[in-house]
Amino acid sequence: MKTTILGYPRIGSHRELKKACEAFWDKKINEEDLLKTALDLKTRNWLQQQESGIDLIPSNDFSLYDQVLDTCLMVGCIPERYKYIPKENTLELYFAMARGLQKEGIDVTAMEMTKWFDTNYHYIVPEFEKKQTFNYFSKKVIKEYKEALAIGIETKPVLIGPVTFLLLGKEKEEGFQRLDLLDKLLPVYLEIIQELTDLGVEYIQFDEPCLALNLGNNERQAITTTYQTIHRQFPKLKIFLANYFDCYGDNLETALQLPVDTLHLDLVRCQLQLDDILNSEHFNKNTKLSLGVVDGRNIWKNDFEASLKTIEKALTKVPFENICISSSCSLLHTPYDLDLETNLKFDIKQWLAFAKQKLEEINTIKNLCLPENDAYLPLYEENKLANLNRKTSKLIHNNEVKNRVLKLTEADSHRESNFSIRQAKQKNALNLPLYPTTTIGSFPQTKEVRNWRLKHKKGQLSQEDYDNLIAKEIEDSIRFQEDIGLDVLVHGEFERNDMVEYFGERLNGFAFSDFGWVQSYGSRCVKPPILFGDVSRENRMTVKWSEYAQSLTEKPLKGMLTGPVTILQWSFVRNDQPRQATCNQIALAIRDEVVDLEKHGLKIIQIDEPAIREGLPLRKEAWAEYLNWAVKAFRISASGVKDETQIHTHMCYSEFNDIIASIADMDADVITIETSRSEMELLEAFVNFNYPNEIGPGVYDIHSPRVPSLQEIENLLLKAKQVLPKEHIWVNPDCGLKTRDWPETKQALENIVKAAKKLRQQELELV
């Protein structure tokens, strides 16, 4: 029996990689310094895994920015627009693809980014053209294998499988299907595998999480062709095939017939597939099984008793030596180390395991399976006790909250009137111009603002002083928004550390870590709150600052809240009750806040739901049930106000096509969406569906430091104007501006307002 994991977090327990990357981008450190930090992190990760008894330790799971971008570089899939960046300057090219580049006559946009399956991790979307060619360009995988070898660790290199790589990408022109490129891509993979096997690599982990999706026959055939070809050419190579985040489902038969050494199962997301596999006529008894019993997506302690039962079941059909104990998916999605948390209550801390603790769990589970396991029995008992304690803890249950959810009625998820009546009333109440301009909520979270919060947290800045600084920042931002002529203002979210953590900190039922960082994209991290119990709102959460901001201006100010599905989705959520039940509890807490904002004079309230698409189950069979409760939860949160109050929602990084009916069903008066990186492509779904309510297609890609020109914004707006009724169009950036600096924000927003004014002028001239 062996142990493995599919990947380890890489940002650093103290976000060392984030800090090094950002210092490198700011030219405060050079390439050598950055690469040294990276090597230190990789080395620490490998040694940690070795020390924890992991047998098959992954390499090439590290990335300076994103593993899909690494794969693009590996196979030379570099879009034409980067050709002016010298290829020898690999890091400049790499970060230009990730973030865009504006310097010395070069002005290139970044590649698109989207969500990695149903996680809050974003990957860079590969771009393919009809005449796409591939070549073995970046040798990172070799370099990392050698780096580990240099410290005496023989690793299992991880590659994103060619089929998943193609499916995750996008055709940039018509007339071909990206899967047709497999014939050209596969030879490059073979070249890479050749180099790895020449170095003595025994196992390669191929990540093919596309197997968790509904695939067509040609996609399944592509999987079969790929692994038959690899096996034919490298019969001695041990192919470790990893699918995760859901079952193999109807791809199981294909997967079971592949010539692979080890098949990985995510047994956290899909318990039942083990029975299906063991009972399948296609199951080859010589195939090893990697049993992903330790949750790579959540932070609850493993239930050893349950895991051992699962392993016992596998052992009825699979020889002991053919079992590998592993994490359900890469541990990338969990924080580093629970030992760093000194402020978590013991009661709660005893229920948790972060990445380092998960390594230890995997090792313990394996040892508990051995005949001589005496030394590990105390750990088994400790685990049993902690889990029992969680089941019965008084910290978790609140009957008042449970009853309120039980008493919800259909009427609680409906506004008083339908949209057209509300629209007319809101027009009167708000008196906005055509093409109203607004922003999505946050303004730059500068170093100063974050430092005030840090000092305040450490007790070095009093509540009063902190509040005064925030108030001044809000006032400045209101003046700025008025000066440039925005129509609907925001307070700027300066008081918030994060749009989910901030609410979690103010709601009952949540706990917080100090170092529970998880990479969201590139150098950006989030610290998901730990949602352990019934959720309720004790006090108002946002009214003070929104009311204050509104008092500074005659223009309408948007109250700013995070929606129930997003709070659920971006927290480490309890696994002892259905997600739907937890979501309704959050919805009621947000509803109370919405009603309070209205009471305090806010005429527009935005309830952000950027995670609604990401929460969609990977398999379509499960969509309807999810969408039903998710949309309902949003509606519960939004429906406590009168018709005149305008409810906005915001979503970013979403493919809307498949779920557009549900988005319309959310019945927000206005929705702002991400569209600029995709050149308004994402708007298509709204147009085809005849989306009934108002819509603000983002015209400024806020994830890149690039300032969009007036012309670019105008072009995007013209595209929107061609397909949407003009009375429905809002003009706004893609998403919040918290990651941007003020100078570029000012320039970009000025351009946005100018573009909207120009459009209005053109309308006047037409009359």
Ligand SMILES: CN1c2c(nc(N)[nH]c2=O)NC[C@@H]1CNc1ccc(C(=O)N[C@@H](CCC(=O)N[C@@H](CCC(=O)N[C@@H](CCC(=O)O)C(=O)O)C(=O)O)C(=O)O)cc1
């Ligand atoms: C909209 N997005 C979000 C997602 N998920 C969320 N939970 N939140 C989101 O906003 N998913 C999809 C997208 C992803 N986008 C982003 C965008 C930006 C960030 C981001 O900027 N993250 C910050 C960390 C934010 C935070 O929690 N800050 C705290 C702690 C501040 C801190 O680092 N303090 C320093 C000292 C201050 C200093 O000197 O700089 C310290 O403690 O050492 C706060 O503001 O109080 C990031 O830095 O990565 C994430 C996802």
Ligand SMILES: N[C@@H](CCS)C(=O)O
């Ligand atoms: N209101 C949030 C939404 C981000 S998705 C912000 O502006 O940052």
Ligand SMILES: [Zn+2]
């Ligand atoms: Zn957003």
